[in-house]
Amino acid sequence: MLAPSFFDRPAEAVAPELIGATLLVDGVGGLLVELEAYDQADPASHSFRGPTPRNAAMFGPPGHAYVYKIYGIHWCLNIVCQTGSALLIRALEPTQGLTQMHARRGGVSDTQLCSGPGKLCQALAVDRRHDSLSLVDPPFALQAPSARAMVHTGPRIGITKGVDTPWRFALAGSRFLSKPIPAVERGQG
Template identity: 55%
Template sequence: MSKPVPAAFWTQPVVQLARALIGTSLLIDGVGGMIVETEAYDIDDPASHAFGGPRGRNLVMFGPVAHAYVYKIYGIHWCLNFVGGVHPGSAVLIRALAPTYGIERMVGRRTLADPRALCSGPGKLAQALGIDKALDGAPLDRPPFALALGETADIIVGPRIGISKAIDHPWRFGLRGSPFLSRAFPKNG
C-alpha cells in the first residue's frame, strides 16, 4: 500500500533521501512506475552540480525542497533529480524506474518495447516519461507529478556512475534483484 509523501520526507540528509526513494511510485501525467535506482549529490560533493555554489543551471538545487531539477547531459539526454536534503544544494538523481503505468506511451516515446530497457538509465527514464526543461523547478507535490511512498525496500549500495570526482562515495542505491537497473551493482554491494 502506498502513501502520500509528507513534507518532512524531503528534509532528511540527502543520502538517506536517496535510499528512501527506492520503492516510491513516480508518475508524470499518469506515466511511470516504481523508482528502483537513485544517486545522492550534496553541495560539498565535488561530483555535484551544486559544488562551488549557486550559478546558472543549478539554481533550482538551492531553492525549496520537493522540486524537480532537470538538466541536459552530453547535450542530448535530460535527467530528473529531486531537490531535498538538510541544506540547500542537495538533490537525488532518479536513475531507473520499473515501468508499470502508461507503458504504451513509454514505448512510443522510446521506440522500443523491451520493458527492461524503457527506463533503465536517467536519459532513458526522462525520454520515456516525457521529461524536459519545462519541468525544471516544478513542485513534486502537484501535477504533472504524482508520488507515493512504497514499502521498505531491500536496497543494494554502490558507487555512482559516470563521474570522475568523489568516485569512492557509495551514494548509488538500487532495489536488490530488480531487472530494471541501469547497470549491475558490484558483487559486494
C-alpha cells in the same frame, strides 16, 4: 503523498527510503529502483561551486524537480533534498503508461524503457519545463513505497569526481537498473 519535510534531509538519507516509491508524470511512470545522491560538499555535484542559473532548483524547496541536460542531448531528473543536495533518478520499473513509454522510446523492451537517466526522461517526456516543479503536484505524483525495500548500495557511475562515494542506491534483484551494482554481483550490499 510525501510531505516536503520528508525531503528536507541529506540526500543519502532520503534515497533508501524512496526506493520502491511510485513516480508518475501525467500518469506515466513506475517504481523508483535506482537513485544516486549528491550534496554541496561533493565535488561531483552540480551544487559544489554554489548556485548558478542551471542548478538553481538545487537551492530551492525540497521535494521539487531539478532537471538538466547532459551531453547536450539527454535530460536528467533529480529530486531536491536539503539545500544544495539532490537525488538523480537513474532508473525506474515501468508500471503505468507503457504504451506511451514505448511510443516515446521506439519500441525497446520493458527493461530498457527507463534503465538510465536519459532513457527515463525520454519515456516520461520530462524536459526543462519540469525544472523546479513540485514532485507532489501535477504533472508529477510521487507516492511513498508501500513497504520498506531491500536496498543495495555502491559507487556512483558516469562521473569522474567522487567516484568512490557509495551513494548509489538500488532495489535488490531489480532487472530495471541502468547497470548492476558490483556489491550485488559479489553478494554484498
